[in-house]
Amino acid sequence: MPSLRLAPASASDYRALAEKRLPRQMFDYVDGGAYDEHTLQANMSDFQHLRLRQHVMRDVSSLDMSINLFGTRMEMPVALAPVGFAGMMARRGETQAKRAADSIGIPFCLSTVSICPIAEVAAVSAKPFWFQLYMLRDRGVVKEMLARAKSAGVRTLVFTVDLAVLGARYRDIRNGLSGGSGAWGRFRSGLVSYLMHPAWLVDVGLKGKPHVFGNLAGYVPEAKTPADFAAWITEQIDPSVTWKDIEWLRSVWEGDLVIKGVLTPEDAKDAVKTGADGVIVSIHGGRQLDGVASTITALPKIAEAVGDDATVLMDGGIRSGLDAVKAIASGAKAVLIGRPWVYALASRGERGLEALLQTFANEMKVAMSLTGARNIREVTKDILDRTG
Numbered sequence: 001m002p003s004l005r006l007a008p009a010s011a012s013d014y015r016a017l018a019e020k021r022l023p024r025q026m027f028d029y030v031d032g033g034a035y036d037e038h039t040l041q042a043n044m045s046d047f048q049h050l051r052l053r054q055h056v057m058r059d060v061s062s063l064d065m066s067i068n069l070f071g072t073r074m075e076m077p078v079a080l081a082p083v084g085f086a087g088m089m090a091r092r093g094e095t096q097a098k099r100a101a102d103s104i105g106i107p108f109c110l111s112t113v114s115i116c117p118i119a120e121v122a123a124v125s126a127k128p129f130w131f132q133l134y135m136l137r138d139r140g141v142v143k144e145m146l147a148r149a150k151s152a153g154v155r156t157l158v159f160t161v162d163l164a165v166l167g168a169r170y171r172d173i174r175n176g177l178s179g180g181s182g183a184w185g186r187f188r189s190g191l192v193s194y195l196m197h198p199a200w201l202v203d204v205g206l207k208g209k210p211h212v213f214g215n216l217a218g219y220v221p222e223a224k225t226p227a228d229f230a231a232w233i234t235e236q237i238d239p240s241v242t243w244k245d246i247e248w249l250r251s252v253w254e255g256d257l258v259i260k261g262v263l264t265p266e267d268a269k270d271a272v273k274t275g276a277d278g279v280i281v282s283i284h285g286g287r288q289l290d291g292v293a294s295t296i297t298a299l300p301k302i303a304e305a306v307g308d309d310a311t312v313l314m315d316g317g318i319r320s321g322l323d324a325v326k327a328i329a330s331g332a333k334a335v336l337i338g339r340p341w342v343y344a345l346a347s348r349g350e351r352g353l354e355a356l357l358q359t360f361a362n363e364m365k366v367a368m369s370l371t372g373a374r375n376i377r378e379v380t381k382d383i384l385d386r387t388g
C-alpha cells in the first residue's frame with residue numbers, strides 16, 4: 001500500500017523531493033553519471049551484496065561514533081563531499097551546507113567550482129572546513145586560491161586526481177547542459193523549465209545570485225553565468241598532472257593533503273609516497289569512467305595496502321548510515337557523501353540536510369548496536385558476514 005508520504009525518511013525520499021523541486025537539467029546534473037551509468041548504479045547496489053553480522057546481548061547503552069580526523073573531532077565519521085555547482089540547487093547552497101555540517105559536528109568540503117566563494121563559506125562560522133582543489137594550468141591561480149583557503153582557516157586540502165579529462169554525461173548532453181542546443185532548446189531548458197519550477201526560481205534563480213563560480217569569478221570577469229565558465233574551466237583543467245606535481249603542491253600547501261580519486265592499491269601507495277596524509281577511494285560518484293569497479297569493492301585491498309601509512313577515506317554510493325558502517329568495516333576511517341546531501345539541501349534547505357544527517361547518525365547507531373560495536377574502533381571486518 002502506498003504511504004502517506006508525510007515526511008522524508010531516507011536519502012531516496014529526499015532524492016524524489018529534489019526531482020520535483022529542481023529544473024530537469026539541474027536534477028539530472030546532480031543525479032546523473034558517465035555514459036550508461038553502469039558504475040554509478042554499481043556504486044550503490046554493491047552495498048546490498050555486503051551483509052552485516054548481527055551480534056546481540058552486548059551492552060550498547062552508550063555508543064560513541066566520534067573520531068579524530070586530521071586533528072579535528074568529528075561527531076560521526078561522515079563528511080560532505082565537494083560538489084561543484086551546489087549553490088545552484090539551493091540559495092547560496094554551500095553556506096547552508098556548511099551550517100548544517102557545523103550543527104551536526106562534521107566537516108564540509110568546498111569544491112573549487114562552488115557558487116559561493118571561500119570567504120563567504122568561511123563567514124558562516126569559525127569552524128574549519130575542507131577545500132577541494134583541481135589542478136589548473138595557471139599555477140598562479142592555484143596558489144592564490146590556496147592562500148585564500150589558508151587565510152579562511154582551511155587546514156585540510158582535498159586534491160582531486162580523477163578529472164584529467166571529462167567523462168561524457170549523456171543526461172547533460174541531452175539536456176543541452178554541455179552546449180549544442182539551439183535557441184528553442186535554450187528557451188525550453190531556461191525560461192520554460194524555470195517557470196515550471198517556481199519554488200526553485202524564487203529561492204535560487206532570483207534570490208540566490210550571483211550565479212557565478214565564486215572562487216574563479218575574478219579570473220573570468222566577462223563570465224556572468226556558470227555556463228560562461230565552462231569553456232574556461234575545461235581549458236584550465238591540466239591533463240599533464242602526475243605524482244611529481246604533488247611535490248609542487250606540497251611546497252605551496254603546509255596543511256593536511258588528501259588525494260581524492262584513487263581506485264587501485266598501486267595508485268594509493270604512490271599517493272602515500274608523495275607524502276599525502278590521506279587518500280579517498282573515489283570514482284567521482286560514477287561521473288568519470290563508466291565500467292570501473294565500485295568503490296566499496298575496491299576499498300578493502302586499498303585499505304590493506306595503505307595500512308597505517310595514511311588515512312583511507314572513501315566515497316561513492318553511500319545512501320544510508322548502514323552503508324557508511326559497511327564502508328568503515330571494509331577499511332575506511334570515514335566516508336564522504338555527495339548526492340545525498342545535495343538532494344536534501346535542494347528539497348528542504350539547511351534543515352533538510354540536518355535532518356538527513358541525523359537520519360544517517362541514527363542508522364549508524366542501529367547498525368553498530370545490532371552488530372555489537374560500541375565505538376568506531378569496533379567497526380571492523382568482523383561485523384561483516386562473509387559466509388555468503
Ligand SMILES: Cc1cc2nc3c(=O)[nH]c(=O)nc-3n(C[C@H](O)[C@H](O)[C@H](O)COP(=O)(O)O)c2cc1C
Binds near residue numbers: 112285
Ligand atoms: C553534482 C556533483 C558534482 C561534483 N563535483 C565535484 C567537484 O567539484 N570536485 C570533486 O572533487 N568531486 C566532485 N564530485 C564528486 C563527489 O565529491 C563525490 O566523489 C561523489 O559525489 C560521491 O558519490 P555519491 O554521490 O554517490 O555520494 C561531484 C559529484 C556530484 C554528484
